[in-house]
Amino acid sequence: MIEPNSQPSAVAPLLGAADIRRLAEEIGVRPTKTLGQNFVIDGNTIRRIVAAAELEPDETVLEVGPGLGSLTLGLIDAARTVVAVEIDPVLAGKLPETVRAWRPDAVERFHLVLSDAMKVTELPVEPTALVANLPYNVAVPVVLHLLQHFPSIRHGLVMVQDEVADRLAARPGSKIYGVPSVKAAWYGTMRKAGVIGMNVFWPAPKIHSGLVAFTRGEPPATTATREQVFAVIDAAFAQRRKTLRASLASWAGSPAEAERCLVAAGVDPRARGEVLDIDAYIRIAEARHLPAD
The missing domain is CATH 3.40.50.150 (Vaccinia Virus protein VP39)
Structure with a gap:
């Protein structure tokens, strides 16, 4: 010792x-x-x-x-x-x-x-x-x-x-x-x-x-789960050079569905993942479960 x-x-x-x-x-x-x-x-x-x-x-x-x-x-x-x-x-x-x-x-x-x-x-x-x-x-x-x-x-x-x-x-x-x-x-x-x-x-x-x-901070106020939000984040950065419409296509099921979720979340489908804050990712995850028009 x-x-x-x-x-x-x-x-x-x-x-x-x-x-x-x-x-x-x-x-x-x-x-x-x-x-x-x-x-x-x-x-x-x-x-x-x-x-x-x-x-x-x-x-x-x-x-x-x-x-x-x-x-x-x-x-x-x-x-x-x-x-x-x-x-x-x-x-x-x-x-x-x-x-x-x-x-x-x-x-x-x-x-x-x-x-x-x-x-x-x-x-x-x-x-x-x-x-x-x-x-x-x-x-x-x-x-x-x-x-x-x-x-x-x-x-x-x-x-x-x-x-x-x-x-x-x-x-x-x-x-x-x-x-x-x-x-x-x-x-x-x-x-x-x-x-x-x-x-x-x-x-x-x-x-x-x-x-x-x-x-x-306080837990985010959202109807989405942490797992649902993190799934969006992982998909958005899997291919950084692609637009969100393209990078989220597999996650959403199709490019069209990805675009619908993005528009519903108030996010430009042509944007890329590195410009979004956590609140935007939360809105995208929430929008995935909204009914289509």
Whole structure:
């Protein structure tokens, strides 16, 4: 077991590069690309992430992929409760020990769930915020899954591949506006909150990371289901260069029916998917179930 480094009493100690490598060596872990493991080794970066998350002291934070616990300790300092979801059993086995060593007074405020975040639908506590360093290859599906299944999550901050961060926060009309942008807007407002360099990770990725802050909005007022709206979004972006009349033909059953739905929704059939906001997609989904004239 490693002991926390000596630091001024006013500043809670966080894991540094040497601590992270020592912890990994103790349990025989080498970061893997398969699980997207890039451990943060810089305490100042952790403090920056936690500050950007704007957590209240009484909040319960959901962390996905805590790894060796570098961000976990920062979250424990900022919130009342932290529940961490970890898919790797070796890392999950070590994490409670690390919390006991570095934050002995916070053991009862920490909960660990050994599971795939894409399959989690229940937690031991109800989260109010999501703060996580997400694996690049599953970041968007994880965010959408958690927002769908945990409506108690009101806000949060996720660190993802910088390009993905731009897509999540993109607005209609942008070249990078696409499926992640529109589906994320179903749940609320996303905004780019910063960029993280490569050298604060072990191993260092080849690309920068981006911070995305989000605030959940009220559920859209619509007669269509989320699944129906998301089906329209998927179809609209399946072939970006086509007009909506053409790209929605399979979804609607024919080009003529697609045009009827678009006109009924107040959308130009010649438009393309990247110019529509979430409200327009909702209207299209609703129009699919209206009777033809």
